Amino acid sequence: MMRLLVATVFFMVSAVTSAEDDNSLKALSALEKQSEPLPLSLDFHQKKQLSGLPRPLVSSGQLDISTDEIVWTTEQPQQQQLIINRQGIFEQGSEGSVSGSDTIAQLLLAILQQDKAVLKQQFRLSVEEGCVMMVPKGDALASVIEKIHSCGANSVELVELFEQNGNTTRIELSKR
């Protein structure tokens, strides 16, 4: 009886573990399909729905993604150019980076460059309704971000960021 119980528990644990691994592999494969050769130029349309605000904040512009950095150029509603690299988020023309932005910068870099190694290290990956779902592993990131969706068949077409405080950011990407 005991042996049977142990064997059952063992198979159940193995099944859960293998299901997790399987899901993670599927997610990595989906990310592989979404990745495109760099450098890459895209148009973006961002819609930020913030708690307490009656309407979303909408912005649009261009993205230039290379292996080292992303140039995030907002054209509407305000002209702004941000350089995102591993050291942080820098505003064009300003002296330094936004202090403490290095983590979020590295994350954006990894998502938009489809850096699977970093994504696997920082998130639990799975596939949900054709999108790769990323749930943060670390407490610091998890206290801010609930999950991130990266959607698209052969390229990243949509990135959705769900924050713990109820804010959502939806970034639609399209070839220029």
Add this chain to the structure above:
Amino acid sequence: MKGARAATATRLLLLFVFTVGVAAALSAQLFNTQWSSSLADALPNEVSDLQRSYLENQQPNAQQLLLGFESQQYEDTEILNVVQQQLSILLRAESVIQLAEMTNPEAVLSFYQQQAGRLATQRDRQMLASGDYEALITNAQKTLQSPAPVLTSLQQDPLLLTQRFIQQLPDLMPGYESHGGLYTRTSQSTHQVLVPLRIAGDALSVNQSGRSVQVINDFTAKVSAQLPNIKVYRSGLLFHSDAAAKQAKQEMTWFGGLSLLLVLALLLWVFRSAQQLLYTLFLLGVSAATGLLITLLFSTQPHVLMLVFATSFIGLCIDYVIHGFIARSHGEKAWSALKPALWLSGLTTVVGYVLLLLLPLPLLQQLGIFMATALLTAITLVVVTLPWLPEPKEPAPRWQQFCLGMTKLYRQMRHKTTTHWLSVMALATLGLLVWSFTANDNVRLLASSPESLLQQENHLRETTDFYFQPDVLLVAGETRQDALERTASLRSIEGSVSLYHYVVPVSEQQQLLQDQQNLFNSQVGEDYLQWLGIGQPIRASESPEHPLQNQFLYPMEAGWMSVVRLKQPFSADDIKEKPGRLEHFNPIEHASDALTEYRHSMQLWLIALLLVSLPILALFLRSQQGHKQRVQAAWQVVCVMTLSVSTALLLAQLIQPLNLFHCIGAMFVLVLSIDYGVFCAGRLERQHALQAIYLSAFTTMVAFGALSFSATPAIAAFGVIVLIGVFMSALFSPLIIESPDS
């Protein structure tokens, strides 16, 4: 016969009443005594209230420790999983071991979310105060259209001032990610998992420390078994104290056990009876109890370190008993010849210890009271009660023959010029010591830790980058807010971290809210709120306690103290100290300075005792002889004392620079040298004196000298001085010219 019996019974009754009286009074006094054990209490009086409060807050019973697991072979998630799994087993089994979360990002973020709008960077506050509204609004709009998450509520903080404040907070654990109290970081392909732990039990309990280290070692061993080749690093006082306790236990077992056996065997062989041992135990017990009782009556807060300093009393007590028993065994004449010498050497030593009361150090004053009282009691008891005992057997014949041989040898060696070359040797050694004197009182040199443990500690210190310097700046305030407000002026010191970097005082928060109100009442402010689609901002309530507050803000007896921690060594140009309000403090430097002060005082005392001994001995030694002979005998004794102590210090500094513990050893050597010198210069038959001196010297050298092999430098320092000093004293005191009436 009947009368003699009655007299003995009366004496014994009186002794019994005295003993019981002392024991009862001591028990009552001990019950009301508050012993000091913290280093702060042992430091000289000039430690300020601010520094004392800081030291007291830095010595909690709970101990912090840090474990690090590192590998290039395993991913951090793989290491984290194994560590979490084994750690949960450990924490379930050992309730005294807890995770010591260093920073809780969730709690920190939650604090700032509640305080949204009340905190802003210095630059933003200046812009707001100067009316640069458009720039602030543009900055907020740019943040809103960037892809970065918005951390705080826009209804409370439409300008995102607190979001920018959060982004410039100093990171206490740079580059680390928190996982429910564990921390991971990958740097140059090395994956590191850190486990900060807290031992909730009593840190002073050796048994508990040993048990905790054992289970932590089991835990790391299990992780290593699951992840072969993983590197494990440990840091924390617990590991050092456990290593020191094990070292001390091993030393006690071997050195202590062997030396005790040797001493007991020698005493039993010489005296051929256990009577002497039992009497020594009685004398030690009653004298020490009396000394302690008087010390407690005069000191409001006696320090436990005083008892450590007082170990020499044991040696002196044994010495008096040995002399007493040997003199008694040689008959009434020998006993009568001993008594004046015993009083003279004892009282000279007592006067020496009374001199300690003149020093401004409470610990040494307590030592002076204890030693003077205990020695006076011991001498009185020896002189009064020893004749009540049955006459002891003469020492073993071989011992007597050996001492007789030595007496003859020294007689041949003694010469008319003995005093001259004894003087030259003493003065030359003293001169050489003064010329080559090397001291170092750094507290770090007094303890020893295994090399591997030090390497592990250094590795974590170098790689983690979240250890602070021991230097701190202490800011006093009547209230928390007051202390925090005063800390503001120190915020620009490079590498400094204080609570002010995480939260500003309420007065500044209110000013910020007022300035924001002005902005939102202006046209640009109203337009911005309209653009967002919200009304006037909601004001957050006054700040709750910051999650990091207990690392930077401490209560004092009157008021509060804000601590500024430093990542870089302190530079005196950074601040202008204001005693009682703003002080720089380095506990390690301060403890070292305190040890220097104690050493200086002990050196002064040693010199004072040498100087005081000469006139006292010249006055009372060989009182039946002429003035010249008395001075010559006293001078010879002082020469032997000087020679013994100087040689011991001179040779000891070849091993390690001199420190306080050498001086404690020198104190013991000096008072024993008085004994040996006085017994040689007195009316005692020289061979009888040597029987006692050699036995006393040999037992002291074996018992205390064995400590010189200790791995702990402080203990070894004491042992080396006693070993060399007592040897020199026993070697040179027989050169003192015998009294013609001996």
